[in-house]
Amino acid sequence: MAASTRIKAQNITFSIGSVDYACDATSVSLELGDAPGDVRTFCEVSVGKQWALSLEGITSGEVASLYRVLWDNYGTEVAFTIAPSGGAASAASPHYEGTVVFNELPPLSLTAGEIASFSVTLEVVNTNHDPAAANYWGVSVVSA
Numbered sequence: 418m419a420a421s422t423r424i425k426a427q428n429i430t431f432s433i434g435s436v437d438y439a440c441d442a443t444s445v446s447l448e449l450g451d452a453p454g455d456v457r458t459f460c461e462v463s464v465g466k467q468w469a470l471s472l473e474g475i476t477s478g479e480v481a482s483l484y485r486v487l488w489d490n491y492g493t494e495v496a497f498t499i500a501p502s503g504g505a506a507s508a509a510s511p512h513y514e515g516t517v518v519f520n521e522l523p524p525l526s527l528t529a530g531e532i533a534s535f536s537v538t539l540e541v542v543n544t545n546h547d548p549a550a551a552n553y554w555g556v557s558v559v560s561a
Contacts, residue, residue, distance in 0.1 A: 468541035
């Protein structure tokens, strides 16, 4: 088997709604964990799952910045798309889509002489797990 193509974290697309915020982000991470309050029964392979979208980025007071969008839309739900290779979705370069809840405000942390940055972890809206439809607890894998 030939080596698989590796994803290099550059020129990605990270959109909230229809706006690309990749230039304000320094790290984007989707992590699957156990859903809070769920209990595994004898008939289930595992406990229910819940995605978290972790973001790190630059702190900016500009109205259109990722930092301000997180502040100005606190408490709302919005669609997101992560395209690790940028460009259109394909079998070799899928996009990951879901709905995120702005349930955490980014901190304002300032250190003399340094560029301010932030880190938040947001909740992804959970849906039924349906691998046949490429939907994994609220995150869809789009390949076309």
